[in-house]
Amino acid sequence: MKTNKLLCATLAVSFVAMVTPDVWAVGRGGGGSIRYSGGGAPPARQAPPARQAPPTRPAPPARTARPAGQTSAVQPGGQARAARPAANPAAPRLPVRPATLPAGSSSVVPDAVAVSGRPNRAGAVGQTYRPRNYGSLAGQETQTVPGRKSWQVEGPNGGSAGVARGPFGSAAYVKGPEGAGVAKVQTRRGTVAVARLPDGSTKAVWHGNDYWYNHGYWYAPCWNDDEVWYQPVYPPEGYWTSEPPWDGDDTPDVVVIDNSTYYAYDDAYYQKNTQNGQEGYEVVADPNPKAEEPPVAETTTNPIDILKASLDYLAGQNQFTMAMSDSYDELAEGGQKVSFSSRRTVYVRRPNNLSVEYSSETDSRRLVFDGLTMTFLDLKKNAYGQVQIPGTIDTALDTIAKDYGTVLAAAELLRTNLSERLIPKIESAQYVGTDAIAGVECNHLALTQADKDLEVWVVVGDQPIIRKVSISYPDVPGRPRYTMQVDLFSTAAAPNDAFAFGIPADATKVDMTFRIANPSSGIVPAH
Amino acid sequence: MKRTGWSVSGMCLTLLMIGAGGCATHNPNIEPRANDALRRMSDLFAGAQAFRLTCTATMEEPLENGQLVQFGRNAQILIRQPDCMYAEVHNGPEWYKVWYQGKEMTILDLRSNRYACVGVPGRLDKMLDFMAEKYNIVFPLSDLLFPDPYRTMTEKVESGTYVDEQQVGEHRCSHLLFTQQNVDWQIWIDAGGKAVPRKIVITYKSDPAEPQYEAVLDDWQLATSVDADFTPEVPTTALRVDIQDLLDKE
Numbered sequence: 191m192k193t194n195k196l197l198c199a200t201l202a203v204s205f206v207a208m209v210t211p212d213v214w215a216v217g218r219g220g221g222g223s224i225r226y227s228g229g230g231a232p233p234a235r236q237a238p239p240a241r242q243a244p245p246t247r248p249a250p251p252a253r254t255a256r257p258a259g260q261t262s263a264v265q266p267g268g269q270a271r272a273a274r275p276a277a278n279p280a281a282p283r284l285p286v287r288p289a290t291l292p293a294g295s296s297s298v299v300p301d302a303v304a305v306s307g308r309p310n311r312a313g314a315v316g317q318t319y320r321p322r323n324y325g326s327l328a329g330q331e332t333q334t335v336p337g338r339k340s341w342q343v344e345g346p347n348g349g350s351a352g353v354a355r356g357p358f359g360s361a362a363y364v365k366g367p368e369g370a371g372v373a374k375v376q377t378r379r380g381t382v383a384v385a386r387l388p389d390g391s392t393k394a395v396w397h398g399n400d401y402w403y404n405h406g407y408w409y410a411p412c413w414n415d416d417e418v419w420y421q422p423v424y425p426p427e428g429y430w431t432s433e434p435p436w437d438g439d440d441t442p443d444v445v446v447i448d449n450s451t452y453y454a455y456d457d458a459y460y461q462k463n464t465q466n467g468q469e470g471y472e473v474v475a476d477p478n479p480k481a482e483e484p485p486v487a488e489t490t491t492n493p494i495d496i497l498k499a500s501l502d503y504l505a506g507q508n509q510f511t512m513a514m515s516d517s518y519d520e521l522a523e524g525g526q527k528v529s530f531s532s533r534r535t536v537y538v539r540r541p542n543n544l545s546v547e548y549s550s551e552t553d554s555r556r557l558v559f560d561g562l563t564m565t566f567l568d569l570k571k572n573a574y575g576q577v578q579i580p581g582t583i584d585t586a587l588d589t590i591a592k593d594y595g596t597v598l599a600a601a602e603l604l605r606t607n608l609s610e611r612l613i614p615k616i617e618s619a620q621y622v623g624t625d626a627i628a629g630v631e632c633n634h635l636a637l638t639q640a641d642k643d644l645e646v647w648v649v650v651g652d653q654p655i656i657r658k659v660s661i662s663y664p665d666v667p668g669r670p671r672y673t674m675q676v677d678l679f680s681t682a683a684a685p686n687d688a689f690a691f692g693i694p695a696d697a698t699k700v701d702m703t704f705r706i707a708n709p710s711s712g713i714v715p716a717h
Numbered sequence: 718m719k720r721t722g723w724s725v726s727g728m729c730l731t732l733l734m735i736g737a738g739g740c741a742t743h744n745p746n747i748e749p750r751a752n753d754a755l756r757r758m759s760d761l762f763a764g765a766q767a768f769r770l771t772c773t774a775t776m777e778e779p780l781e782n783g784q785l786v787q788f789g790r791n792a793q794i795l796i797r798q799p800d801c802m803y804a805e806v807h808n809g810p811e812w813y814k815v816w817y818q819g820k821e822m823t824i825l826d827l828r829s830n831r832y833a834c835v836g837v838p839g840r841l842d843k844m845l846d847f848m849a850e851k852y853n854i855v856f857p858l859s860d861l862l863f864p865d866p867y868r869t870m871t872e873k874v875e876s877g878t879y880v881d882e883q884q885v886g887e888h889r890c891s892h893l894l895f896t897q898q899n900v901d902w903q904i905w906i907d908a909g910g911k912a913v914p915r916k917i918v919i920t921y922k923s924d925p926a927e928p929q930y931e932a933v934l935d936d937w938q939l940a941t942s943v944d945a946d947f948t949p950e951v952p953t954t955a956l957r958v959d960i961q962d963l964l965d966k967e
Binding site: 522524526527528529530531533551618620622623624625626627634636638643645660662664668669671 | 780782784785786787788789791807809810880881882883884885892894896901903918920926927929
C-alpha cells in the first residue's frame with residue numbers, strides 16, 4: 191500500500207539513525223556472540239500487520255498507546271519480576287547474582303559463590319525453580335502479573351528502544367545519541383500515525399471533523415498521550431471537491447462496477463458528481479471492500495485456524511508415533527537459566543493404548559497404559575508402580591492430573607479434546623510467518639495466554655503436523671522457556687511390543703499413591 | 718563458487734594443538750573441569766585453518782505486542798583463515814549469501830536480488846570487529862575465529878561451571894555455564910572425539926526480558942586447508958546498492 195510505504199520511509203530516517211535498524215541475517219544486534227554482547231536484543235520486529243485480525247474499519251481510536259519511554263516507571267521487566275520471589279517459596283534465591291557484584295574487582299566471584307551457584311539436579315530441592323506442570327499447553331501454572339505491556343532494549347551505543355502495547359495498539363519508542371522520541375504508532379487498523387503532517391497538507395472540514403489531505407493521502411487527528419498526532423484514514427464519504435483530488439499529472443484508475451464509474455486513487459474511491467452546477471468529485475465508499483484482502487489468504491494465515499487444523503489433525507489420528515526432544519530452563523541459585531534436555535517417544539493407539547519412553551541424562555523411564563492399568567517403570571531405580579484407571583487415554587490423563595497432580599509434559603497433545611481446552615484460553619494470536627524446522631517449512635504462530643506465551647510451528651500443507659512447541663513464562667522470574675521439537679511423526683502402526691513391556695522380575699514394586707502425590711520422594715515426576 | 722573442493726586429507730590437528738597450547742592464561746573463576754573442556758575446544762580452533770559447519774539458530778525477538786518469539790536463522794558457514802569466509806543464511810523468508818575474501822565483503826540478498834560490497838580489514842578477526850562496530854553486524858560464533866578463542870571467550874567471565882554431561886543430537890557433550898556482566902552463556906562441547914561445540918545458548922541479562930539466542934551446530938568439518946573459491950557469485954541481473962540500503966528495511 192502506497193501510504194504505508196511512504197510513511198515508513200520517512201519514519202525510518204529517525205528510527206534507523208538512532209538504533210540498530212532491524213536484525214540482519216547472520217546475527218545483527220548482538221545475537222549469537224559472546225564477545226559482542228553489549229547490544230542485547232534487537233528492537234521490535236514487525237509482524238505483518240495484514241495478517242492480524244481481519245481489518246474492520248472502526249472509528250479512529252480515541253487515544254493511541256502510550257509510548258514506552260513515558261511509561262518506563264512501570265516498565266515491568268525488572269521490577270515486576272524481581273518483586274515476585276514469593277512465587278517460589280521453596281527456592282531461596284541469592285539476594286544478588288554474581289553478575290551484579292561490583293565490576294573491576296578481580297575476585298568478583300569467590301569460589302564459594304561459583305560453587306553454590308552451580309545448578310545441581312540431584313537432590314536439588316529448594317535450589318532450582320520449576321513451575322508446576324511445566325510444559326502444559328492449556329493448564330494454569332502461574333499467576334498473572336498485571337501491567338506486562340511494555341518491553342525495552344538498550345543498544346550498544348547508548349540507544350534504547352521499547353515497545354508498549356495498549357488497548358488501541360502499540361507504539362515503538364527510541365532513544366539515541368541525537369535525542370529521543372516516538373518512532374511510530376501502530377494503531378489497531380495497522381496504520382501508522384505521525385507527529386507532524388507532511389508539508390503542504392490542506393485542511394478540509396467535513397461534518398465538523400478536521401481532515402488533512404496531501405497528494406491523495408488523508409489524515410485525521412488522533413491522540414498520542416497528550417499530543418495530537420495524525421493517522422492516515424479513508425477520506426470522509428460524501429466529501430465533495432471541485433478540484434481533482436489527485437496530483438495534476440497523475441491519473442486515477444478508472445473502475446466500472448455494476449455500471450457505475452469510480453475513480454480509484456490511493457485506495458480511495460471517488461465518483462464524478464455535480465454540485466451547484468459545478469463538476470467535481472465525491473468520495474464514496476470502497477465498492478469492493480473484499481478486494482483489500484483475498485478471502486483465501488485470510489483463511490490460510492489465520493493463526494487460530496492453523497492451530498485448530500493441526501490439533502484436529504492430531505486428534506483425528508487413530509494411531510501415531512511421535513519422537514521428540516525437550517529442553518527446558520531451570521533457574522540456578524544465582525538466577526542463571528540453565529538448560530536441560532530429555533527425549534521421549536510416544537506411541538498412541540486410540541482409544542486406550544498409550545506408551546511413553548522417556549530418557550534424560552539422569553533418568554530412564556517408561557509408562558504404559560492399556561485401558562485398565564497405568565504402569566510406570568523406572569529403569570534406573572529398577573522400580574515400578576501401577577494405578578488402576580479404567581477408560582480411554584483422555585480419562586487416564588485427566589485422572590492422573592486431578593488425583594495425582596501429575597501432568598505429562600505436552601501430553602495434552604495426545605488428548606482428543608485439546609482444541610476445546612486450549613483455544614478458549616488464547617488471548618491473542620498472531621501469524622508470524624514461515625520458518626524451517628529441521629528443513630521442513632512450517633507456519634509459525636505466536637499465541638498468548640494469561641500466564642504464558644506460546645509458539646507453535648505447524649507444517650505447511652495438508653498434513654498440518656506440529657513440529658515444534660515453545661512455551662515461555664513471562665511472569666516467572668527469569669522468564670524460563672520450555673521447548674519441544676518433534677523429530678519424528680508417523681501414523682504407521684507401532685511395533686508390536688510398543689504397548690506392552692515385561693516388568694523385570696527383580697524390580698521393586700512401589701506404592702504409587704504415595705509416590706505420585708510426592709514427586710520429590712521418588713519415581714514418576716513429569717514424563 | 719565451487720563448493721565441492723573441501724579437503725580433509727591434510728588434517729594434522731595434533732601438531733597444531735601442541736603449537737597453540739599454553740599461550741592462554743587461566744581465568745581463576747572457572748572450575749577446572751569447565752576450563753579443561755573450553756581449553757580443548759579453543760586449542761582445536763586455534764589450530765584449525767579451515768572449517769565448515771551448519772548453524773541452526775533462534776533468537777528471541779519481540780513482536781509488536783511485546784511477545785518474545787523465536788525467529789529462526791539457519792546458516793552454512795565456510796571459513797578459511799586468515800581472510801576467507803562464505804556463508805549462506807536463511808533468516809525466515811530472507812536469504813543471503815556472504816563472501817569475504819581479502820579486503821572485500823560482498824553481501825547478496827537473493828530475495829530482492831540486490832547486493833552490496835564493502836571494504837573490510839584483511840583478517841577475519843579484524844573484519845569481525847569492523848563489521849560489529851561499523852554496521853552492528855555480528856556473525857554467530859565469531860568468538861571462535863579469533864587467534865586465541867579461549868582468551869577471547871573468557872576475558873569477561875565471572876564464573877564458569879561444569880553443569881553435567883548432556884546429549885545434543887547423537888553426541889555426548891560437556892555442558893558448561895559461564896556468567897558475565899551482561900550475558901550468561903552455556904556451551905555444549907563434544908566430549909567424544911573432536912572438542913567442537915554442539916550447542917550454544919546465550920542469555921542477554923542486561924535486558925529485563927532476558928532474551929536468549931540458541932544455536933545448534935552440526936556437520937562440522939575441520940581441516941588444515943580448504944580448496945574452495947571464495948569469489949563472489951553475483952547474478953548479472955542483481956542491482957548493486959549501498960550496504961546501508963541493503964541492511965535497512967522499510
